[in-house]
Amino acid sequence: MDAPDIHLLSAGTALPGAPVDNAALAGRFGMDTLWEQWIDTFVGTRTRHLAVDLKTGEPKFRLTDLCEQAGSRALETAGLTAGDVDLVVLGTSTPDQLMPATVNMVAERLGIDAVATYQLQSGCTGAVQALNMARQLLMAGEHHTALVLGGDVCSKIFDVETDLSALSPEEMVNVALFGDGAGAAVLTTRPQDRSARLVRVLTRLVGLNREPGQVLEWFTKSDRNPDRAASREDYKAIEAAVPVMAAEVLDELLDDLGWAADDLDFLLPPQLSGRMTDLIVKRMDAPHPTEITCVAETGNTGNALPFLQLERLLPRMATGDRAVAVAVESSKWIKAGFALERG
Missing domain, CATH: 3.40.47.10 (Thiolase/Chalcone synthase)
Incomplete structure (x- = not known):
């Protein structure tokens, strides 16, 4: 079956x-x-x-x-x-x-x-x-x-x-x-009117032999060390790597689906910060899609962000519209994304 x-x-x-x-x-x-x-x-x-x-x-x-x-x-x-x-x-x-x-x-x-x-x-x-x-x-x-x-x-x-x-x-x-x-x-598995088909999801670790770009500690009473930061980030490494990784995700999804960049109606780029999102979108170089972004108003909300974008996207998708979302994780370097199509 x-x-x-x-x-x-x-x-x-x-x-x-x-x-x-x-x-x-x-x-x-x-x-x-x-x-x-x-x-x-x-x-x-x-x-x-x-x-x-x-x-x-x-x-x-x-x-x-x-x-x-x-x-x-x-x-x-x-x-x-x-x-x-x-x-x-x-x-x-x-x-x-x-x-x-x-x-x-x-x-x-x-x-x-x-x-x-x-x-x-x-x-x-x-x-x-x-x-x-x-x-x-x-x-x-x-x-x-x-x-x-x-x-x-x-x-x-x-x-x-x-x-x-x-x-x-x-x-x-x-x-x-x-x-x-x-x-x-x-x-x-049971579609409704105006539902969007989730046609592809990609997630891949690419962190072999690479230092983490972000570290978030979990301290307990026995190991709390005031000399070790609870959260730290190599922003320069992130600024250099994420736009490249985001472009790779977009290209791979389009290739897998047989879609041309011109076929894309909406783009949901990674939401690291307002400035970083601008840099990422320029590197992705998709010619025509409408960008769905919210980070300048919400801040980087981590795992909430794709849903914040989806909530803005879904009412705007018409029959035949295609959308690609991209996410990049810098902790040990993971690239991910998904594609939607409204039938």
Whole structure:
């Protein structure tokens, strides 16, 4: 029996609290207007949403909270209920705790039970990995409808009392880059009107003999080392490698599908920062597609970003439209992407 087509019915997202602009961020950390201007000019991200109270550092939202909101929104948009879901997959680099797995706490909040659940630990390509895993399981015929989740709460890593002027550049840049959020999508073997076919998913590790571009530590009481940064990033290495990797993903997807660049109606590029996204799109050199991007307003929300893009894309896709999304993870260098076509 031939494997069924997999259709994307809907996407939903959740962002915590009101947007935090660069002036508020600079003011909280006691930085001058030059730092604010540096974010505007060299990072290109204007606002982000944070799951912690910027004044006190107290958490206001957990990843479970945001994934519950996003999942509920995606199901409602698809016209489905928790009882229609028989598979849940979550991709994240910042789970709420090691156990219970965050995916299972989200399932409980949504009233989903007696189904297969999976949680993938990964950075910015985790959402694509989750889509790929759900797609493969649906194609195998054991499941019919999957809720795929992705999100990150990076702000819990930051100490709002930190003196940013004392940090190294690879630590300081993360404060400006990242925001928090979650997203969800509904995949199914049972298409609906205006659903988009998920025709290809690519995810590939390419980090052999390469130093990590980003490190996020998990400290416990026994190994907390104040001399080791909780989060650090080799932004120069990322700036050099990611545009090249993104162009490679686009070319490979187009080649695999037999699509020409001119056939592409929408492009969902990696969302590292406002400035980096501009550089990436120029390197990808796709001639005509409409770009779907949001990072300047949301910050880099990690595994939530593909869903933020999808939520903006799906209402705009007309019959026959084609879209390609690309994601790149710098932690140990993973390139990923997927292609959609509306029948």
